[in-house]
Amino acid sequence: MHPLFQILQQVISDSLLPRKSEILQRGAIGITVIALTVALSFIALFFLALSFYSWMSLHTSLHLAALATAGTVILVCLIIAVIAYFAVRSKPKEQPQADEVSQMMAVAASVAGEEFEKSINSNPKTTLLLAGIAGFATAKYLNK
Numbered sequence: 335m336h337p338l339f340q341i342l343q344q345v346i347s348d349s350l351l352p353r354k355s356e357i358l359q360r361g362a363i364g365i366t367v368i369a370l371t372v373a374l375s376f377i378a379l380f381f382l383a384l385s386f387y388s389w390m391s392l393h394t395s396l397h398l399a400a401l402a403t404a405g406t407v408i409l410v411c412l413i414i415a416v417i418a419y420f421a422v423r424s425k426p427k428e429q430p431q432a433d434e435v436s437q438m439m440a441v442a443a444s445v446a447g448e449e450f451e452k453s454i455n456s457n458p459k460t461t462l463l464l465a466g467i468a469g470f471a472t473a474k475y476l477n478k
Contacts, residue, residue: 383407386406390403
């Protein structure tokens with residue numbers, strides 16, 4: 335394969351592929367804030383359960399207060415798990431539509447056309463010579 339085609343292929347693939355993964359875009363600060371929020375939420379949930387147990391032990395027996403506290407904590411954890419599942423679930427990414435792809439190809443073709451036009455206008459004799467050589471080589475190749 336010609337080295338110019340390899341370079342062109344690499345440039346096109348680099349421009350079409352995303353530069354960073356989704357995990358790296360979130361950043362270390364975001365992960366730290368989330369970890370701190372989760373830790374403080376667990377501490378708050380512990381004290382909420384302790385106060386609920388203390389309040390329930392005044393109105394019912396200790397066994398029923400412990401059972402009600404555990405059931406409430408499990409219910410809150412299930413609700414948080416459902417919310418986290420829907421928040422973290424990845425949404426399907428839309429594929430670029432044919433119009434967008436054809437528009438990108440048209441822009442690339444127009445840029446290449448402008449570059450070739452500059453070269454043709456500045457060196458018409460060289461361009462004519464190269465076109466003749468290309469035609470001769472093509473005819474020789476196709477006649478074999």
